[in-house]
Amino acid sequence: MSTIRIAQAQINPILGDFEYNKKKILKYIEIAREKDADIVIFPELSLCGCPPEDLLLKPGFLETSRKFLDEISKKVSGIVAIIGYPDTDGKNVYDALAVIQEGNIKGKYYKIELQDFEERRYFKEGKEPFSLKLKEALIVPSIGKDIWIEGNVLEDFARKIRADIVLNLSSSPFHIKKFQVRIKVAQRFAKRSEVFLVYTNLVGGQDELVFDGGSFIVSPDGNIIACAKRFSEQLLVTDIKVKEEKSLEETYIAESLSPLEEVYNALVIGTRDYVNKNGFEKVLIGLSGGIDSSVVAAIAVDALGRENVIGVTMPSRFTSSETLNDAERLAKNLGIRLIKLPIEPIYETYLKILEKVFDTSEHTVAHENLQARIRGNLLMAISNRFGYLVLTTGNKSETAVGYCTLYGDTAGGFAPIKDVPKTMVYELARYINSIWAKEIIPESVIKRDPTAELRPNQKDEDTLPPYPVLDRIIHEYVEENKEVEEIIEEGFEPDVVKDVIRMIKRSEYKRRQSPPGIKITAKSFGKDWRFPITNRYMK
């Protein structure tokens, strides 16, 4: 019987910033050593950041990665460090990990089960499992999907050599309830193979993805004996007594999160990392007094601090005093600066110029979009002048059906709630008020019927089905990949279903020009969604 002290370094690297990542890795190795850990484990591809995409096609990127791995190796002593990085044998590229001990790379392992065709574009699969002995424990390292496929080479190997511990280095992006899926997979593996399964995940935002951390250890009987926080960096240290059924030492187990809490945290870290990793400090948000911009502003304040969030309210002739008051109240509640710029004079000047081309006295969609675009321009002008990033406020329901103005309310660098359905935006609003334990988002904002206020007495429901219906149809169509007839069979109004799906198809061109936003569902309108613009298949 021997006790192994395992340190899981759940870190948040910056893609391509090898210097920054090296410092972070060395710092975590140092802390792990100070805590007398025997081994410290870093997530999949954490040396370079994840996913590197076409950077993996640059030989210099791979050389740089290798060079930094060597520099780190030289500084490792008194502990075994396991680091995920991209490796190459000059011909192929591998999703690799290195086992580092006393200044040397003692072994390497290449991921065997590549996740999908996105990974196969870059990586060749490894063939050979690998093991290392640490004290009395036999340890088999693995990467990502290696533990997801029952009876594969890796699992057979671990069983055959009677491994005590299987390490899994992961960079698994968040979507709602994904965490529970990972746990289940790991539990099954641990029980089947009678091993401790040590799952180490990346944390942090990278463009549209959020890695949610939540690293954990499952014992051979399937119990979670340790679990790191979600959505933040942590060094999770756990003692494992191998050759025994359970760990006996005390371990850290983070509180579990509800789906809404998960989403909120993903939005906060995703926003913070996009803003900061791209070198911005402050963000600018157009505040309409509606629910979407209110929720985005609250998220931004949590992510960046209130001094780094600037609201801009841009009333027009169609803005009611209620919504204007609400925007002001929200800014006050959040303690952020609010700039007020009326768009009326600009709007009138545009109409006067456009009078040369068409009769502007009749209110049309051109008038509506124009107002949104004037607001977009004002935000971008301030952004250009001061270097603030504009956050857009479109939600998934709008993004799906194209209920938004291209170059208007979609103008900006990042769209935090792009993958959040409108009905969930309301839930988030209530959740936000509950965590601040006071009214942040005014009750009147939550209660008011949604309106774009681009023409007199406009309501979203003039154009769209009620959001609870709309969101369910979108979910069925987008996430469940169902077709018109199947959705109708579930009891929705046939014309409503057809209308919604027609709107989804017709707004492909808008999505193509929209800013990136955070994925929180199993299928977001980002890389998960690959439909042609030119397309007449309407089911």
Place this chain on the structure above:
Amino acid sequence: MSTIRIAQAQINPILGDFEYNKKKILKYIEIAREKDADIVIFPELSLCGCPPEDLLLKPGFLETSRKFLDEISKKVSGIVAIIGYPDTDGKNVYDALAVIQEGNIKGKYYKIELQDFEERRYFKEGKEPFSLKLKEALIVPSIGKDIWIEGNVLEDFARKIRADIVLNLSSSPFHIKKFQVRIKVAQRFAKRSEVFLVYTNLVGGQDELVFDGGSFIVSPDGNIIACAKRFSEQLLVTDIKVKEEKSLEETYIAESLSPLEEVYNALVIGTRDYVNKNGFEKVLIGLSGGIDSSVVAAIAVDALGRENVIGVTMPSRFTSSETLNDAERLAKNLGIRLIKLPIEPIYETYLKILEKVFDTSEHTVAHENLQARIRGNLLMAISNRFGYLVLTTGNKSETAVGYCTLYGDTAGGFAPIKDVPKTMVYELARYINSIWAKEIIPESVIKRDPTAELRPNQKDEDTLPPYPVLDRIIHEYVEENKEVEEIIEEGFEPDVVKDVIRMIKRSEYKRRQSPPGIKITAKSFGKDWRFPITNRYMK
């Protein structure tokens, strides 16, 4: 010895419009039969249009495809028809072709060599080659890359059974000189396997891709004995005498095109198909009097007719009388309507409003972008009012280094010259004047130093290296995938190279929100280019 009359139906389908495609296929079958062809061949996936992307994940799409194939089959008599379509066995999806004879599907073949991971995302590879006997000829059908790999299953099979003819159904997108590559591959295959190689390609635009047609037949000795036009539909009919070394009948061989002619034709058909297949008739182009908008306008007139192209010139205080005159002259030369909308009053109103936020008396980048965005808004307002599609005028050089204003000059539905380097835009201008045999693009436009005219005396070269240098660096970095040091070694100024590559990296976010445009190089900033926005690797 027997003569086989082969008809190659180089068609331009519309993605997802099965009714339209069915009619077109039946029409071509009918014409082929009238011309006494023994066999008529349609391109890869031509029944549904190409590439269908995630539509292939919809079971209904595959069912519909199959249903239309059956409908077509029933109408085939007196000829063998070979049609490319997506097939499914309920579990997997295949890139398939059907051999149809006398109302029945007599055989099927599934593509064996999938092109890349994009194709593997959807298709499973076929395993079994297939042959059919027609008169005395033994014919082996194949799809796409099946003939690209020496000594593979398909080639072995064709040789073993001593096939006379190998058919290749293709949907191969255009880039410069790709046609020559296809010919070479086909010649090698034909010579190695001693067969007539009948290569049938799709034609037409689909979002960023242009399929360039140019279907052909290579004889067993490697000669091109027939060749269809590039960039237009055609039924290419050829008599082949099998069991002889050469065809003896007269055949059609289209004129060959220079790289510049290829590009011009791709831009015209790509623009026409994007506009028309998406249900638009007229387009709107902001005419600055510069070379880019002039070339785009000329392409649009060729693609859509002058009555469907509307120019808008939007002078500001920085617009010189020369450029304004040139815009007017261009419109007159092309015979298109020109709308003149001064942006000055709007610009001044914006500055007055923005005065509340910053001192607008000092000219900054915010002022420059604002002008571009006002122009974008005016174009979009007219677009929204009349349903015209806005064509943007950005070229590849600008797109690469981000020398453009997001939501300003990038605002629009389609970017015809997005993949055309600035130096080639000049070549196109001269080429356009040569084909019209008169001055279309004024000489002064071609001669003037490039300027965005967003501040006094602005020249592109204030910000960018001279275009011949810039374009070579972009080519090395983007298309040749070279890194900073390698490019410097080729003799470029180190600081210039570093600057350009830094600009390319930094403008990833702009490209992500830019409209689609036509791919003409081996690596365009579309699906060929997958770099993260958040990325600090600067080589």
